[in-house]
Amino acid sequence: MPGAATTAAVVDSRRSAQRAEGPATIIAIGTANPANIVPQDDFADYYFGLTKSEHLTELKDKMKRICKKSGIEKRYIHLDEEIIRAHPEIIDKHQPSLEARVEIAAAEVPKLAESAARKAIAKWGHPATDITHLIFSTYSGCRAPSTDIQLASLLGLRPSVSRTILSLHGCSGGGRALQLAKELAENNRGARVLVALSELTLVCFSTPDESKIVGHGLFGDGAGAIIVGAGPFSDGECPLFEMVAASQTMIPGTEHALGMQATSTGIDFHLSVQVPMLIKDNIQQSLLESFQSVGYTDPDWNNLFWAVHPGGRAILDNIEGKLQLQPWKLAASRQVLREFGNMSGATIAFVLDELCHRREKDEDESQQHEWGVMLAFGPGITIETIVMRNPLARGLKQN
Structure with a gap:
């Protein structure tokens, strides 16, 4: 059938034309935080x-020790006394509070994402209506229509924008969203993907408990927005990081170590003290497999730039020790941890942004290194890995 053959040829030709030129690239980053700042030294008080728990002196002393050793100087937290006065059920574990938390998050999570997204769009230099795809990752929403539709409306995105919502990926949400953005950008010529990451600890906030006190001592609120696209690039677009290859690995038998569960009193978050060691024991093999997939068979870890999700000081220390990294290799991650704490999935946007600032100021070696890696860790335990390339270091012309 000549007609069928002709149709197949047309379809194949169009499929080829739909693919972008070269790898997906991060072309703009924006970040945002709530106005309320809590110094880490004052956080236990x-x-x-x-939570009206001053009588729990032993737990309070333990939190003070956790905060002192955390490597954090301050965090941004939306929850304050005014919200507690309006919703006292949030600090009463015997009363349901999920509905109140979801109601607050439904309004505030997209607003925070909007602030970060507007900064990214301004850096990008193109109208919001040029965004073709939106990926929104959050653990802070439990309803539909969800935060993706709200953000699209707030930004004035086109009604035809292709939306994807990721829920409860936790700290690995940023890495998962970027891998999806990579696939979309490379397989849809001209696509510009807005990755929005926004988190409020309000949904997981609870009264002092031995099993949750570590998490309360580490997590803060924030939002990140990353615009991803692939060539050809238009005038004014500035490639920041190429995403060459992306992979996801789950450490078998670790489902118990890190997770979240919706309950009547909010989202119950559990974090095992085993997490830093589990990541340490598995990180090198995961990295080797990712780099071998692109033909980089014998990587020197100190000849890379590093964008690592700072889940906590112990995680960064264990990765640095296991891979024998020079002390400054994780400087961007440590700086973000110090200034913001762990903002779950949004944190990786802050780390990438910090790398860009350091590159501009020539404060670290990311300017010299062509190859790098992004790492994020979440429930599972899941390791998200993206092999990256620095377009400036490889001498690519910026358009």
């Missing part, structure tokens, strides 16, 4: 005062 703030937390135990907010």
